[in-house]
Amino acid sequence: MSTRLNFLPDERFAPLRAPLTERLRRMADLITPENFPSLLDFGMENLLGDVFAAVKADEGSVWILDQPRAHLVVSYASGPHAAGIAGFKQPLSTGIVSTSFISEQGFAENEVYRHELHSKILDEKLHVTTYAMIVVPFYFLNACRGVISCVQLIDVRHEEGQSVPMTEAPPGFGMDSLDAVKRAALVLTDLINYRLLSTAIGWEAN
Numbered sequence: 414m415s416t417r418l419n420f421l422p423d424e425r426f427a428p429l430r431a432p433l434t435e436r437l438r439r440m441a442d443l444i445t446p447e448n449f450p451s452l453l454d455f456g457m458e459n460l461l462g463d464v465f466a467a468v469k470a471d472e473g474s475v476w477i478l479d480q481p482r483a484h485l486v487v488s489y490a491s492g493p494h495a496a497g498i499a500g501f502k503q504p505l506s507t508g509i510v511s512t513s514f515i516s517e518q519g520f521a522e523n524e525v526y527r528h529e530l531h532s533k534i535l536d537e538k539l540h541v542t543t544y545a546m547i548v549v550p551f552y553f554l555n556a557c558r559g560v561i562s563c564v565q566l567i568d569v570r571h572e573e574g575q576s577v578p579m580t581e582a583p584p585g586f587g588m589d590s591l592d593a594v595k596r597a598a599l600v601l602t603d604l605i606n607y608r609l610l611s612t613a614i615g616w617e618a619n
């Protein structure tokens with residue numbers, strides 16, 4: 414028989430909550446797509462790599478909102494096209510990644526290249542077709558600050574409305590894949606929040 418471990422806030426720290434909250438808010442304001450990768454340690458990168466591999470994605474990315482709040486920017490990327498993807502800016506007015514961010518809803522679809530919301534700008538840059546896509550909102554410090562996405566690609570471009578032959582089609586993503594990426598995003602949220610909080614209070618691991 415197990416018992417529940419229940420910790421309560423220590424009221425001795427109550428006077429420090431407001432300044433700590435303000436310090437964390439200021440730290441969040443300093444995080445940009447360019448410096449976000451410095452928050453990711455080896456374990457965090459492994460977490461992302463493992464979930465992208467588990468869902469059989471060809472590429473995976475973390476998109477962070479820029480400071481003008483006008484674009485989502487690929488801040489971290491993995492896969493064979495990582496160098497070409499890093500730094501790519503997606504206007505908030507277009508694309509499924511932007512729709513997921515604005516609505517704070519997860520998204521998974523196959524034959525996404527036929528979806529009216531799909532932006533083909535990155536596909537055209539890389540000379541590929543995005544066949545399947547997962548996008549989930551990404552939070553840290555109590556706000557949605559970007560999205561995590563992964564894709565399955567075909568190394569040729571297909572015209573709008575044209576079906577991909579079954580011989581070329583990747584396996585696609587199911588709801589279990591979407592759930593796996595959502596769980597990874599939640600774990601990454603906790604890890605980043607812990608790192609920022611421990612930095613704010615000077616509680617660094619030895």
